[in-house]
Amino acid sequence: MSENKAFTLDAKPIEFQDGDTIMDAALRAGAYIPHLCHNPEFEPHGSCRVCVVGVNGRRVSACTQPATEGLEVENNSEAIxxxxxxxxxxxxxxxxxxxxxxxxxxxxxxxxxxxxxxxxxxxxxxxxxxxxxxxxxxxxxxxxxxxxxxxxxxxxxxxxxxxxxxxxxxxxxxxxxxxxxxxxxxxxxxxxxxxxxxxxxxxxxxxxxxxxxxxxxxxxxxDRQPISVVGDVAEHEGKDHG
Amino acid sequence: MAEKIRLATASLAGCFGCHMSLLDIDERFLELVELVEFDRSPFTDIKTIGECDLGIIEGGVANEENVEVLREFRKHCKVLVAMGACAINGGIPAMRNQFELRECLEESYIDGVGVVNPHIPDDPEIPMLLNKVHPIYEVVKVDYFLPGCPPSADAIWTFLTELLAGEPISFPYTQIHYD
Structure with missing residues (x-):
């Protein structure tokens, strides 16, 4: 039995699995990182850069950056x-x-x-x-x-x-x-x-x-609640158009 | 009692919808006029602007008169606010920006469906159109932006009460929208 691996997102621990990106793990944990070109059903694209996060003083896109043990990820700071x-x-x-x-x-x-x-x-x-x-x-x-x-x-x-x-x-x-x-x-x-x-x-x-x-x-x-609560458009698209 | 804040408002290339939304604060207007004195505004019909604390602009900049009025507002207002989509990004009137001005005029006055006596208006009294419609921040410095088409009366009220109270401006989620 291996111990669960984790990184921190704004000082909150997020567990991840091998092969996860920061975005994959955050989505699974229900933590919102804003994004536009990312949809978990597809290969990450990393082009809109809206999911930019701070990792060890560098800016990376959360949808393409592999999660690694002990990373300190800055997501909701005023600078980001x-x-x-x-x-x-x-x-x-x-x-x-x-x-x-x-x-x-x-x-x-x-x-x-x-x-x-x-x-x-x-x-x-x-x-x-x-x-x-x-x-x-x-x-x-x-x-x-x-x-x-x-x-x-x-x-x-x-x-x-x-x-x-x-x-x-x-x-x-x-x-x-x-x-x-x-x-x-x-x-x-x-x-x-x-x-x-x-x-x-x-x-x-x-x-x-x-x-x-x-x-x-x-x-x-x-109209009533922010995207961090409601989720992406694509998650709702099927329901809206029958 | 402290002297009242002097407030001026104008509608440039807008539809007056934002002004209608301001009127939509209903009985809160009575509270507002306890705090502010209206200077130049469609509400007072005063045509020239005096020294003001606060100027609120609806609409984008589509013609030479808009430029003049906007610059006058900037010169005479300590704080200038862009109210509504058109002031902030040009809005619906800026949809003509994809086309040449001449194409728009010809479509309206020469080639349009049902046009009689085709002629592009050229009376010297009519302000000259600019080639493009601009958001007001592309012409003067803007201190605050209040989005919406129009911003709701509640959003306008939140903005005014917080600004007049000298507090930081913050809106509930439902009061900020671009449409």
Whole structure:
């Protein structure tokens, strides 16, 4: 019998198993580390950096950093919170996130994490990029204005659906989501509303048609309680869309 | 009795929804006017701003008049507040920023459905539109941000009472939302 191994998260002991990342162990223990591109059903991606934590004076992403015995992990300090806020602000100004005009509002993970870290303003200069909406598919619309490049749809379509409908094209600030179909349109791909990739978008980029605004304000996912209590959008997606 | 706080408010490229939400504090307005004296504001219809302790701006910056009013507010207000989504990130009016201004004007006044006598308005009385709609912090320094579309009356009341009492501003979870 081996002793349970543990590290500390804000001085609270968290047990972990071999092969766990900091995020895996924290999720199992019910301790919240804010995240956007991470979904425990998929390989960690480490791209949004929102799960940044302090370990031995360094900044690492909790979703990719292996848990090791005796680590002291700083998660909820004001310094880390400020860095997460800046990351969120950069995500907001990089796309076109018009919450009052978005049907995902109230059940959006980007918004909920921003509330959690206390973001009151976007701080940086807005890019206002020109992006399109693809409504060519009968059941699902894609609004590229809201994509945060978390690649959850890319991973879900490739790893689970075995369809490879989505890819990221371009580099650096030019990176953008593309559809792998002859016309580049979702309607010309073999994407289905029942695909895993249709259930994992943390923002309002992949939207199920015919369900918009079906929950009144005050009863939406994050209207009453923070994401640290409610959990991720993807955990609720199946229930919301039957 | 201490002198009243002088408060000015304005709506730039907004819909007056934030001002309506401020009115939504209902009978608490009577408490508010015990604490503040309204200077320039749609509530007083005073057109020029005097020296104020607090300025509250609704709406983003979409035309040259907005720039002028905003700069006047910054000059005359010790504390300036961005109230609502449009002041904070441009909001719905900033959705035109993805397009060229000319494209927007042509869609509205030349090529739009049902347009008669197609002509882009050019009366010198009409303020010139800016190429883009800007959040107010891209033009002047802003001291506080009060998000929401609009911020609820309760959020506005929390903000005002805490600010006027000289306390740190903190909101219950349900009072902060971007929509």
């Amino acid at each position: 919170k400020q860095e997460r806020r800046a990351l969120l602000q950069m995500l907001f100004v990089e796309g076109n996130h018009v919450c009052p005009g978005c049907e995902k509002s109230g059940a959006c993970q980007l918004q909920a994490v921003a509330y959690y870290v206390g973001m009151l303003d976007p701080h940086f200069t807005h890019f206002f990029p020109r992006r399109l909406v693809d409504a060519s598919h009968a059941e699902v619309a894609i609004d590229f204005n809201r994509c945060i490049l978390c690649e959850l749809c890319v991973r879900a379509s490739c790893d689970v659906d075995k369809k490879n409908v989505f890819s990221i094209s371009g580099r650096g600030i030019g990176s953008h989501l593309v559809i792998n179909s002859p016309s580049g349109k979702l309607g010309d791909s073999d994407f289905s509303v029942n695909d895993k990739a249709a259930q994992v978008c943390p923002v309002g980029a992949i939207l199920h048609k015919h369900t918009g605004y079906d929950r009144p304000i005050g009863e939406r996912l994050y």
